[in-house]
Amino acid sequence: MKPFRVDWQPDQIEPLLARVRDHRWPPAHENEGWRYGCEAAALRDLCAYWADGYDWRAAAERLNRFPQFTASVDGVELHFVHLVGEAEGRRPLLLTHGWPGSHREFWHVAEKLAFPSRFGGTGEDAFDLVIPSLPNFGFSAKPADTIDQRRTALLFDQLMTETLGYAKYRAHGGDWGALVTSLLALEHPEHLHAIHLTMLFPQPAGGPKSEEEKAWAAEMGEIEKAKGGYRHLQGSKPQSLSWLVGDDPVAQLSWILERFHDWSDRRERDFADIFTREDLLDNAMIYVTTGAFHSSIRYYSAANEAGLRQLKEGERVTVPTAFACFPDPLHPWPPRAFAERAFPVTRWTAMPHGGHFAALEAPDLLVEDLRAWARG
Numbered sequence: 001m002k003p004f005r006v007d008w009q010p011d012q013i014e015p016l017l018a019r020v021r022d023h024r025w026p027p028a029h030e031n032e033g034w035r036y037g038c039e040a041a042a043l044r045d046l047c048a049y050w051a052d053g054y055d056w057r058a059a060a061e062r063l064n065r066f067p068q069f070t071a072s073v074d075g076v077e078l079h080f081v082h083l084v085g086e087a088e089g090r091r092p093l094l095l096t097h098g099w100p101g102s103h104r105e106f107w108h109v110a111e112k113l114a115f116p117s118r119f120g121g122t123g124e125d126a127f128d129l130v131i132p133s134l135p136n137f138g139f140s141a142k143p144a145d146t147i148d149q150r151r152t153a154l155l156f157d158q159l160m161t162e163t164l165g166y167a168k169y170r171a172h173g174g175d176w177g178a179l180v181t182s183l184l185a186l187e188h189p190e191h192l193h194a195i196h197l198t199m200l201f202p203q204p205a206g207g208p209k210s211e212e213e214k215a216w217a218a219e220m221g222e223i224e225k226a227k228g229g230y231r232h233l234q235g236s237k238p239q240s241l242s243w244l245v246g247d248d249p250v251a252q253l254s255w256i257l258e259r260f261h262d263w264s265d266r267r268e269r270d271f272a273d274i275f276t277r278e279d280l281l282d283n284a285m286i287y288v289t290t291g292a293f294h295s296s297i298r299y300y301s302a303a304n305e306a307g308l309r310q311l312k313e314g315e316r317v318t319v320p321t322a323f324a325c326f327p328d329p330l331h332p333w334p335p336r337a338f339a340e341r342a343f344p345v346t347r348w349t350a351m352p353h354g355g356h357f358a359a360l361e362a363p364d365l366l367v368e369d370l371r372a373w374a375r376g
Contacts, residue, residue, distance in 0.1 A: 020249055042261070084128050085115050092166040092169040094172070112364075148306045172197070189319045213337070263356035330356050
């Protein structure tokens with residue numbers, strides 16, 4: 001293990017911001033909103049702030065807020081936060097992000113999970129937190145041969161048990177983090193107390209069967225038609241997207257920003273009120289400064305080629321599983337019975353609000369559910 005710090009320098013960041021400032025904007029029709037892609041007004045506004053209002057030095061300090069390290073695990077350099085809380089080693093919790101997120105997603109929940117007594121809670125609810133950057137993402141390695149989610153699960157298990165020395169641990173994930181966490185439970189159950197997911201991933205073998213399940217599948221099909229274009233491109237032709245956006249920071253931001261907009265719960269709040277500009281830009285900076293945009297989108301083609309989106313006949317997770325069911329516009333929740341065909345469901349919580357990015361959109365709800373789950 002080697003201590004790690006984000007160490008952005010002016011000769012790296014100032015040219016990047018100059019490119020944002022001097023971006024040549026393509027044509028964009030007025031009054032279309034987000035219907036056909038990233039809204040021009042929202043993107044222009046965020047880029048103006050990025051170029052001339054965003055304090056990148058303060059951003060680096062934010063990213064250095066918690067102790068972080070790198071370690072070579074089975075030949076792969078992994079970056080991770082290791083926050084030893086009031087649990088003092090007794091309750092390790094692995095938190096795994098997805099795309100287009102990063103380890104930065106957990107900044108609003110980390111301290112409350114590690115040090116609950118600072119926020120009116122009790123030390124008995126404290127965790128030791130391990131928050132890795134997925135391989136191919138952020139400050140972790142980006143091998144030429146993309147590491148898929150099954151290999152990621154193996155690497156994370158080795159990180160927890162061999163590098164950090166935890167005999168058993170709990171694990172939480174959403175998006176790709178949900179798949180990695182499920183694969184941990186499927187393939188390394190002896191090291192897990194329980195898992196906690198904000199997305200059903202993978203799905204059980206056999207597909208939907210009941211009428212209720214078939215209605216849910218039909219709804220998912222309509223959502224896929226409307227919002228699934230990114231997934232098909234990244235899963236089949238990721239290099240085409242890489243050629244298209246190149247090293248253009250605004251192009252990369254627009255692709256990422258559209259996902260945050262479309263997948264967030266905007267029923268009661270405007271998009272501008274859900275995420276801070278720092279939340280969005282800190283995350284984008286991680287992608288742009290590390291080249292992770294290009295390597296991370298290949299996680300989709302890797303999953304497709306490995307056939308990891310659905311369990312095989314006869315496969316079933318045996319580790320106790322909790323689902324925190326946030327109202328995700330991209331992935332509405334199936335009937336509980338569908339999930340129970342693949343997981344031993346011990347907790348199923350219907351959340352009142354918060355979308356795909358639960359740790360950013362509804363951090364207090366996520367914290368309380370994680371605490372209640374671990375008590376059980």
